[in-house]
Amino acid sequence: AQTVTQSQPEMSVQEAETVTLSCTYDTSENNYYLFWYKQPPSRQMILVIRQEAYKQQNATENRFSVNFQKAAKSFSLKISDSQLGDTAMYFCALGRTGANNLFFGTGTRLTVIP
Amino acid sequence: DAGVIQSPRHEVTEMGQEVTLRCKPISGHNSLFWYRQTMMRGLELLIYFNNNVPIDDSGMPEDRFSAKMPNASFSTLKIQPSEPRDSAVYFCASSLTGLGTEAFFGQGTRLTVV
Numbered sequence: 001a002q003t004v005t006q007s008q009p010e011m012s013v014q015e016a017e018t019v020t021l022s023c024t025y026d027t028s029e030n031n032y033y034l035f036w037y038k039q040p041p042s043r044q045m046i047l048v049i050r051q052e053a054y055k056q057q058n059a060t061e062n063r064f065s066v067n068f069q070k071a072a073k074s075f076s077l078k079i080s081d082s083q084l085g086d087t088a089m090y091f092c093a094l095g096r097t098g099a100n101n102l103f104f105g106t107g108t109r110l111t112v113i114p
Numbered sequence: 115d116a117g118v119i120q121s122p123r124h125e126v127t128e129m130g131q132e133v134t135l136r137c138k139p140i141s142g143h144n145s146l147f148w149y150r151q152t153m154m155r156g157l158e159l160l161i162y163f164n165n166n167v168p169i170d171d172s173g174m175p176e177d178r179f180s181a182k183m184p185n186a187s188f189s190t191l192k193i194q195p196s197e198p199r200d201s202a203v204y205f206c207a208s209s210l211t212g213l214g215t216e217a218f219f220g221q222g223t224r225l226t227v228v
Contacts, residue, residue, distance in 0.1 A: 035216075043203065045219035091157065101147055101170065102217060104157040 002027050004094050006105035013082045014113050020067075021077045021108045023092030029053075033095040034068065034075045035102065040088040048090070051075065082112045120206050120220035127227055132194040135223045138187055139208030147217060148181055148191050149205040157205070163189065164211055196227045 003026045013019035025034070036048040051059045051068050058066050063083075067076045079086055089109050093102040119138040127133050139146050147162040161171040163183045171181070178197070183189040193200055203224050207217040 043222050043224075045205065045207070047216050050216065101159050101162045103159075104149075106156040 002029075002094055002096055002103040004092050004103050004105035006092055006108050008108045009106070010109045010111070012111040012113055013079075015082055015084060017082055018078060018080045019082055019110065021079075021090050021092075021110065023075045023077070023105055025073050025075060025092070025094050025103075025105075027073075027094060027096060029096050034066075035093040035095065036064070036066070036075075036077045037091045037093060037104075038086075038088045039091065039107070040085075045091075049077065079110075084112050084114060086110060087112045118206055118208050118218050118220035120204075120223050122223060123221060125223060125225045127196055127225070129197055129227055130195045131227075132192065133196045133200075133225060133227075135191040135204050135206075135225070137189045137191070137206030137220060139189070139206070140218055141187065143208035143210055143218070144186070145209045145211050145217075146183060146189050147205075147207040147209075148189070149207065149219075151203040151205060151222070152201075160191070160204075193225075196225075198227045201226050 005024045032053045034051045038046045038048050049059050049061045049064050051066050058068050063080045065078045089107045091107045092105040095102050121136045144165050148160040149157050151157045160173045161181045162169055166183045181191045203222045205219050205222045207219045209215045209217040
């Protein structure tokens, strides 16, 4: 079975500061992908960043980076230089081998404070 | 491409009525997913199709829910009869088949059953 856990229902950060969102997961697969999706108030789900499980190097996309700890099954998202537009729900998701449906965590609501 | 298009964006219906949600995936994508989002349960996969064929419908809550994909450019999710507990946001997403490919989401349909 696949599970994704986000233990922080809500977080806040001052504009321009750095914030880290936590995610842990469980899977019996050896080959899988991990994703962070952002859902702003518009409701649109937007891919933020993606990590291949077989890669040791942490993925980075501009101000967004991940800390992927495969042995610990941990996949945290770091947002640097937070901007007001980063205010959204953030979902961690796991994609498994043999199918490309995603398993989502329950989300973390991030508020960037001006 | 206009992205994944869902209609309607909002639907209010009375308990017992039939509801049909519609989705047009991104052209060329061969996987299509229906998700349901609620506060209590987060994002749940209801069903997904690959090349218009239902692959996994284990997330469909009960027989009142049915989904079809008559061709590569159109899918429907039907609830008959609807109940108040079906109130949620329903997302359609599409992707190319393959592990790690990004799922592109529509803007969702907010269903309210009164």
